[in-house]
Amino acid sequence: MTPRELPGGAVLRAARPGDEAGILSCVRALAVYEREPDAVENTVDALGVTLFGADPRAFCHVVEREGAIVGIAIWFLTYSTWTGRHGIWLEDLFVDETQRGTGYGKALISSLAAVCVERGYSRLEWTVLDWNAPSIAFYRSIGAAPMDEWTTQRLTGDALHALAG
Numbered sequence: 243m244t245p246r247e248l249p250g251g252a253v254l255r256a257a258r259p260g261d262e263a264g265i266l267s268c269v270r271a272l273a274v275y276e277r278e279p280d281a282v283e284n285t286v287d288a289l290g291v292t293l294f295g296a297d298p299r300a301f302c303h304v305v306e307r308e309g310a311i312v313g314i315a316i317w318f319l320t321y322s323t324w325t326g327r328h329g330i331w332l333e334d335l336f337v338d339e340t341q342r343g344t345g346y347g348k349a350l351i352s353s354l355a356a357v358c359v360e361r362g363y364s365r366l367e368w369t370v371l372d373w374n375a376p377s378i379a380f381y382r383s384i385g386a387a388p389m390d391e392w393t394t395q396r397l398t399g400d401a402l403h404a405l406a407g
Contacts, residue, residue: 243303243353250307250341254349257302257314262289264311265302272336276371303353305337305346313337315350325364330354332368348384369394 245255257265263286273282292300305313316334321327332354337347351366358366370377397405 243357246349246353248305248346248349249344252305252307252312252341252344252346254303254305254346254353257293257304259290259294261302261304261311262286262293264306265289265293265304265314265316268311268314268336268338269316269334271338272334275336275339276374300333303350305341305350307341312341313346313350315354317354319363320365320367322364327362327364329363329365329367330358332366335368347380351384 243256245253248254266282266284266286266289269284270279270282273279292298293302300316300318302317303315304311314334314336315332317330317332320329320331322329332351335347335350337344337350354366357363370381
C-alpha cells in the first residue's frame with residue numbers, strides 16, 4: 243500500500259515492525275469503548291508474529307500522526323464459496339476519540355475497499371455492536387448495509403475445547 247497523506251499532518255500506511263505497541267494501545271482503547279476493558283489478551287510480541295512473522299495471517303493499516311498511531315484497521319482474508327473469491331474481514335476499526343471527525347476512519351475503511359477492488363475481492367465485511375449508534379451511522383453514511391437474517395456464532399473456551407475433544 244502506498245502511504246497517503248491525510249489532514250492534520252497524518253499519514254495512512256501499512257503497519258510495519260515497531261508499530262505493535264501503538265496498535266495494541268488502539269486495540270485496548272477499542273475494548274474500553276466496547277465495554278470490555280479486561281478482554282484483551284493480545285501482546286506486543288503476539289502482534290509482531292501475527293502481523294510481521296514468516297507467514298502473516300492478519301494485516302493492519304494505521305493512521306500515524308505526530309509519531310503516534312491514532313487509528314487502525316486490522317483485517318484478514320475471507321473466502322466466499324458463492325463467489326469463488328476472497329474478501330476482507332475487518333476485525334477492528336478504531337480512531338482515537340481525540341482524532342474522530344477528521345476523516346481518518348473513512349480513510350482507513352476506504353483503504354480496505356481499495357484493496358478489495360485492486361485484488362478482485364468480492365466483499366468487505368465486519369460486525370458492529372447493536373448499541374453503537376455513532377458507528378452504525380458512520381457505516382450507513384459510506385453505503386454499508388446490515389445483513390438481515392444472519393447472526394454471528396462463536397465457540398470459545400470450554401465449549402471450543404469440548405467440541406474439539
